[in-house]
């Protein structure tokens with residue numbers, strides 16, 4: 001089954017839950033395992049939180065866009081913002097690197113996303129914004145699981 005969607009919302013913290021729940025509904029037809037759901041939600045949550053917080057400082061007006069494409073049992077996603085951008089992507093992706101230690105950020109967002117997603121990549125330009133791209137392949141839907 002193929003499917004495609006785009007969701008855009010203003011940068012307020014509350015919209016992290018909106019994106020996480022919408023995306024969880026979107027993958028339901030793939031009949032994901034509990035573990036797959038939990039990993040997928042975590043990736044979405046980390047990427048969207050970064051866009052809202054680091055990209056736009058929760059300004060309440062700028063737009064975060066999530067795009068997703070399901071092809072068979074694989075989802076391909078982008079989380080985009082046109083905000084601050086990242087000075088050094090390689091450094092930002094290192095475990096425990098954060099530019100906001102005073103806000104109790106763990107600096108583990110990218111590390112967690114990379115461990116749960118396939119082919120995660122980050123494109124960013126200072127002052128222009130950031131696009132986080134990843135794929136995730138779910139276990140195939142079997143006839144037995146369809147009958148559950």
Ligand SMILES: Nc1ncnc2c1ncn2[C@@H]1O[C@H](COP(=O)(O)OP(=O)(O)O)[C@@H](O)[C@H]1O
Nearest residue numbers: 050051054055092098099105106107109110130
């Ligand atoms: N969308 C974004 N826009 C601007 N900067 C970002 C974005 N996403 C991540 N960053 C930068 O990368 C750093 C590391 O991100 P992450 O690993 O999620 O850790 P944390 O969010 O805990 O700081 C952030 O502290 C921030 O400086």
Ligand SMILES: [Mg+2]
Nearest residue numbers: 046050109110
């Ligand atoms: Mg983060």
